[in-house]
Amino acid sequence: MKILWTGLLTLTLLSGVHPQETAGEQTDISPLLELAAFAEGEQLHVTEYKVVLKESINIDEAEQVIQQIKAYVSEDQVIEEETNLARKKTFTNGQKSSDFIEHFTVITPRDETISTELVYSLTTGGTQTLTTQEIMQQINQIQKRFFSENVTLYTCLKAEDGGIIDDVLIYQKFKKAFNITTIEAATEQRWTSRSGYTSRWNQAIPLPNGAMNVQFATRTLGGRTIVTIGTPIITAEY
DSSP states (O other): OHHHHHHHHHHHHHHTOOOBOOTTOOOOSHHHHHHHHHHHHTTOEEEEEEEEEEEEEOGGGHHHHHHHHHHHSSSOEEEEEEOSSEEEEEEEOOOTTOSEEEEEEEEEESSTTSOEEEEEEEEEOSTTTOOHHHHHHHHHHHHHHHOOTTOEEEEEEEEEESSOOOHHHHHHHHHHHHTOEEEEEEEETTEEEEEEEOTTSOOBEEETTEEEOEEEEEEEETTEEEEEEEESSOOSOO
């Protein structure tokens, strides 16, 4: 089932489908602060934060955007890939002293009716490296420099407990804290995943059973429980 979430993200990036936003509201990174506060309250150790920005751009603007990215990254580390669906260029920020990893990806679909996509991701360790406030500051700077007000944002948090925890109980606490309506649920051996909707956050992805803007997954490995939460979808493997 891990492939399901990765595939959903890939489909979202390549198809140009954006999470829906409530009229008059703008995307922000406040879910990251709330998720971090929840994890801290449950005495979970945050091991990773990941934030993804995504926006459709005009194909004529792509080269200009690429030049801006090259001017930003300290080293020109680029990987080019080609598939039957798209051509992709990924640039990595080469600052070895940085507390986070940054990637810029420009995806040009072979189908010219689908827009070119600019995707930025920031990945960092838990609270021992950057605070959520510092992550917010970095994301805000990137958004102002490379994206417009039409950008969509995905946040993801990975945390773990030193022992095995009751995944049903921890989800019920999460559900109550954020007033979540469960849309879909799946369970496998040592793994559970739930998709839901909360009115606290304005972005949402349409599903057959209703709008979804949060995913909550748990996996038991080697006597410990890993919790992964994504808004609106999980963007990191677990």
